[in-house]
Amino acid sequence: MTTRELKVRKGEKVRDAWERLVRWVDSLKIVPDDGIDVRVTPHGTIVRVRDNQMFRHPFRVMVSGSSVRVSPGTVNDLIPVITESGQKRRIDNRDKDGNREIGKDYPALKLDPKKASKDGRIYISLKVKQSVSGGISGVQENKAGEQVSENVEIVQTDSAKGPLDGFGYYPFAFLRASSDGGSIEEVFQIVHHNIRYEFQERRPSTEDLKKDPNAKAAGRHLFIPT
Amino acid sequence: MKRKVPIINHQTWNAMIDEVSRRLPLRFVRTSRRWVHPWTIAPEWSEAAASWVFRIRPGFVNGVEPEISTMAMLASDRTLDRIEEESGKRPEKKQSVNALITEAPQIVVPSTRIIGKGAEAEAMTSNGSGDFAFQFESVPEFFIQFGVTDEKVVFQGNLNSGIQEVQYESAGESPLLSACDVVLYVDRAAAKLDLIQGNPFLDSYSALLVINYGRSTPARKRPWLDVTSKYKPIVEVEMGNLLEGTADPEFDAIKIATIYFLSPPGFSPELPMDDTWTAFVKHEQFWNLCHAPQKIPDPTPIEPIRLITGLAGGIADSIFSSLLAPGNDAFNSALQVLRNRNLAGRFWSL
Numbered sequence: 232m233t234t235r236e237l238k239v240r241k242g243e244k245v246r247d248a249w250e251r252l253v254r255w256v257d258s259l260k261i262v263p264d265d266g267i268d269v270r271v272t273p274h275g276t277i278v279r280v281r282d283n284q285m286f287r288h289p290f291r292v293m294v295s296g297s298s299v300r301v302s303p304g305t306v307n308d309l310i311p312v313i314t315e316s317g318q319k320r321r322i323d324n325r326d327k328d329g330n331r332e333i334g335k336d337y338p339a340l341k342l343d344p345k346k347a348s349k350d351g352r353i354y355i356s357l358k359v360k361q362s363v364s365g366g367i368s369g370v371q372e373n374k375a376g377e378q379v380s381e382n383v384e385i386v387q388t389d390s391a392k393g394p395l396d397g398f399g400y401y402p403f404a405f406l407r408a409s410s411d412g413g414s415i416e417e418v419f420q421i422v423h424h425n426i427r428y429e430f431q432e433r434r435p436s437t438e439d440l441k442k443d444p445n446a447k448a449a450g451r452h453l454f455i456p457t
Numbered sequence: 458m459k460r461k462v463p464i465i466n467h468q469t470w471n472a473m474i475d476e477v478s479r480r481l482p483l484r485f486v487r488t489s490r491r492w493v494h495p496w497t498i499a500p501e502w503s504e505a506a507a508s509w510v511f512r513i514r515p516g517f518v519n520g521v522e523p524e525i526s527t528m529a530m531l532a533s534d535r536t537l538d539r540i541e542e543e544s545g546k547r548p549e550k551k552q553s554v555n556a557l558i559t560e561a562p563q564i565v566v567p568s569t570r571i572i573g574k575g576a577e578a579e580a581m582t583s584n585g586s587g588d589f590a591f592q593f594e595s596v597p598e599f600f601i602q603f604g605v606t607d608e609k610v611v612f613q614g615n616l617n618s619g620i621q622e623v624q625y626e627s628a629g630e631s632p633l634l635s636a637c638d639v640v641l642y643v644d645r646a647a648a649k650l651d652l653i654q655g656n657p658f659l660d661s662y663s664a665l666l667v668i669n670y671g672r673s674t675p676a677r678k679r680p681w682l683d684v685t686s687k688y689k690p691i692v693e694v695e696m697g698n699l700l701e702g703t704a705d706p707e708f709d710a711i712k713i714a715t716i717y718f719l720s721p722p723g724f725s726p727e728l729p730m731d732d733t734w735t736a737f738v739k740h741e742q743f744w745n746l747c748h749a750p751q752k753i754p755d756p757t758p759i760e761p762i763r764l765i766t767g768l769a770g771g772i773a774d775s776i777f778s779s780l781l782a783p784g785n786d787a788f789n790s791a792l793q794v795l796r797n798r799n800l801a802g803r804f805w806s807l
Contacts, residue, residue, distance in 0.1 A: 234474055234477070234478040238470070238471045239467045239470050239471060241467045242467075242468060242638055243467065245463065245464070245465055247468075248470060252474075286492035295515070312569065350539070353521065356520075356652070374742070377801045391517075391519060391520030391521045392520075401520060401807075402517075402520035405517070405522070405559070409468075413654075417521070417559070419516045419517070419559055419807075420513050421520050421745050422745070422807055423744060423745070423807075424744075424806075424807060431753060435754045449753050450748065451753060452754070453747075453749065454747060454807060455747075455805065455807070456744075456805075456806060456807050
């Protein structure tokens with residue numbers, strides 16, 4: 232029934248029109264169910280549609296204009312940092328001592344279109360500096376007793392592997408930039424879990440060094456979900 | 458007492474209806490934010506290709522999206538633009554192209570296997586009393602409720618008295634079930650054993666066993682997906698076969714999903730699938746994946762294993778015999794190297 236049918240002509244009986252109006256109002260009644268809450272208040276009725284399918288996972292990359300935010304997650308129980316205006320800030324918007332940053336928004340990573348690959352690929356990646364023991368280097372304990380390190384950082388790279396500079400890289404998301412580099416057309420999330428990081432090293436044996444004195448250690452960075 | 462119904466001017470009434478229409482919040486727009494897991498497959502009938510096709514929600518391996526072969530007419534403009542830029546030529550409609558799964562291609566289902574009535578046997582078994590039976594892929598329980606029946610063929614008798622085939626007819630009206638598998642592959646280096654024959658008098662060895670890590674074809678830069686009627690898990694080459702020159706598999710594979718197609722009841726098995734069939738997907742993978750060899754390849758080349766045998770010649774059989782001789786010093790080292798040769802990788806989700 233449309234509101235056009237509720238209208239009347241001159242001389243039409245009020246009762247007929249009234250009954251049509253009641254039927255219409257009845258048809259619009261909102262029925263609560265598993266996904267819909269209906270709350271009647273003196274100021275009006277509040278209808279809330281619950282979206283249970285929303286998946287709020289760690290390291291969710293959210294693009295806003297020319298910057299990205301990453302929802303909090305952990306790597307070996309450490310919170311990664313983002314460099315914002317030259318300052319390293321934790322992605323959970325807390326300072327080094329674990330206190331909430333008052334008056335500041337969550338840190339955002341400014342995207343640099345010049346750092347995109349030729350075909351417009353941008354990766355928001357985890358960058359890890361390994362320690363000698365195979366974990367993450369520079370881990371300290373803050374005043375709150377939390378483990379912290381600035382060597383777990385979220386950066387922009389132009390490939391999934393990242394640059395070959397000795398650090399471990401793993402992409403959280405792949406962003407496709409428009410052909411003019413002015414906007415992000417698509418976001419593909421890659422990581423959905425907190426991460427455990429390990430560096431496996433295979434150092435040259437004495438025998439290897441005898442054969443080749445310049446033999447270098449081979450190693451690999453492993454990223455495992457937790 | 459009869460109650461008087463008030464008289465309302467029709468213009469006043471209609472103005473009230475207009476006001477109510479404006480004020481009632483009756484239009485809800487709900488944008489779906491439903492999360493769809495990586496590798497989600499959505500089959501559909503394509504009129505253009507006159508075939509069943511599917512789309513796949515992009516998944517990643519080590520952060521890299523796989524590629525898949527499809528017809529140019531089913532690829533997106535993004536794929537065709539990329540190929541045109543790389544090769545300088547836009548592919549023809551029916552040409553096969555490699556599309557990245559982030560480019561939203563449609564992929565044709567090339568061939569399927571039949572499950573249940575009309576299926577081909579997977580194996581044959583004997584119960585010891587002369588009865589032989591073929592083994593068929595069992596019909597998943599989900600499809601039994603739709604009336605799909607198992608294929609059943611039994612041989613009765615024995616080899617002396619003769620064998621008679623007994624085929625149990627199932628209901629003629631039962632729907633048909635077909636399926637195909639979507640498989641993910643990642644290239645890797647494979648171990649190959651090269652045998653260099655020598656002269657025991659001149660070379661101090663009768664044969665050299667050299668393990669080489671490499672590939673017969675260049676490795677693909679990215680993982681790839683393939684649609685096959687039936688996926689058979691990769692089996693590593695046995696040591697004996699390796700000695701005969703067989704190479705290890707040059708890739709690792711993992712099944713992503715099985716797509717089932719169910720016909721309407723009474724559909725003729727002679728006819729190809731059409732749009733009256735219904736597709737169902739059983740996913741095996743739900744997360745993006747990582748892949749790595751089980752161990753880091755040796756940074757230095759493997760020293761060839763010298764075999765000193767009492768046998769002149771040096772043909773593979775004799776070498777194999779000498780390897781099996783427990784007294785041979787080379788045996789243990791050869792065995793160790795051969796056992797450790799394997800560069801098979803493992804997949805895990807992230």
